[in-house]
Amino acid sequence: MSCIFCKIINKQELSGILYENNKFIVIKDINPKAPVHLLIIPKKHIPSVKEIGQEDKELLGELILVAKEFAEQKGLKGYKLIINVGREDGQIIDHLHLHLLAQ
Ligand code: AMP
Ligand code: ZN
DSSP: OOOHHHHHHTTSSOOOEEEEOSSEEEEEOSSOSSSEEEEEEESSOOOOGGGOOGGGHHHHHHHHHHHHHHHHHTTOSOOEEEOOOSGGGTOOSSSOOEEEEEO
16 A cells, blocks of 8 residues: 555554544644644545545544544634645645645
């Protein structure tokens, strides 16, 4: 498996994991575009939103909830949640992830 996020999830690649549960990890983006820039990553390898299915409904809801709980914990008043979809619009890692950005 050559996916960098799967390697981080499986601890084959070093990374400061900020939070982990049975379905997600949260890490700091290595190349932050804002003072707070986190990535919420489902452990399930789904290449992108293009590949999600009905069976992922619950996981996707939980993805937003993890982001919300993190933002609350950090005391963020406002933030952006972004999912890039497809190489054509900026997705460079083919493992679904949610960006949390804040000032
Ligand atoms: P995307 O363009 O949505 O695919 O975003 C991928 C993000 O992952 C980029 O913002 C990268 O800076 C970030 N990134 C790539 N490799 C790593 C890594 N090893 N640890 C943390 N963030 C990474
Ligand atoms: Zn992966």
